[in-house]
Amino acid sequence: MMATGRIPGLSLVVVDAQRSLYAGGFGTADLSTGAPATPSTAFLWFSMSKIVTATAVMTLVEDGRLELDAPAADYVDYLRAPAAAQPTVRQLLTHTAGWSNPLPLRWVHPAGQEPPAVEDLLRSVLSRPRAYRHTPGRKARYTNIGYLALGQVIEAVSGMPVTTYLQHAVLDPAGMTGTGFTYRPGVPAATGYVRASRAADPLLRRLLPPGVAGTRHGAYLGLRPFYVDGPAYGGLVGDVVDAGRFLRLHLGDGQVEGRRILSAETAWSMRVIEHPGKPFDHGIGWFRRPTKGAGQWIEHFGAGAGFWNIMRLYPDQGLGIAVMTNSTTTYDFEPLFALLTTASWS
Structure with a gap:
């Protein structure tokens, strides 16, 4: 898979x-540096x-502090849509x-660098023409x-x-001590790579914000460490x-190693x-993804510049798989x- 996909490094x-x-x-x-990808490598x-x-x-x-079917604008006023139909919290969750x-x-x-204010980014995006492209509550469209x-x-x-609430409500109770919103000093991290010809370097450097594009290594342009502007989405x-x-938390119907984070009913509903x-x-x-294949998952x-990852849950089989790569x-x-779901894990 790595050879065919031209993947530099992978953790599984x-x-x-x-x-x-x-x-x-x-x-x-x-x-x-030739540093190998390991299970403790940060992506x-x-x-x-x-x-x-x-x-x-x-x-x-x-906790009763948020209503799924309340308009999002009830909590953040500038999320009010110009039309009569107002997007709800549930609709934000379900795209x-x-x-x-x-x-x-x-x-x-x-x-x-200091990140831009998320409110400024969000207000700017919502002010663009056709930001509200479709009627809320109809077909799902990933955004x-x-x-x-x-x-x-x-x-x-x-x-x-x-970032503090996600740490407090999910990461810490789940024991996810190696994950947060910054690279941790002394923790090995994967360098993100874009596979493209050398002739594409000027274009890539113009497309990416200044300071992100790094040095080339053969067929790959390396990216310097960077963060996503919106922590909640990526x-x-x-x-x-x-x-x-995290997969174990959801396989465990809302709890992991005796620590309950969600009720079983809520975990099932998700x-x-x-x-x-x-x-x-x-x-x-x-x-x-829509599929005609057998099995339910x-x-x-x-996915983004430098990295392409997947986590998948197989509730009926009681298995979860995550793959993280430094491939765009x-x-x-x-x-x-x-192969992994048909293997014997006893």
């Missing part, structure tokens, strides 16, 4: 509700962060709010804007920065072992894929997942 975990069944690393985390999670945000939102719902999905190519900043908005809703309701940084712990759409069918946080991808492009992971 397989879990059930009780434990990690396998954790390993393959290939190279940094081509300049940018990108949009895999969304399911963590969705889990945090549901803790506020369970049915009707918002557009602008390409977030420049929604990143070098790790050494980062909804989770940018959910981050603001979390802050308004909790009284904390969204800002987590961490290792595949913690991705496995798995229901009931909103058909393109390119995914959606539930609360989780989605699934739910998943979330995390997708790869055919289905044969690998088929």
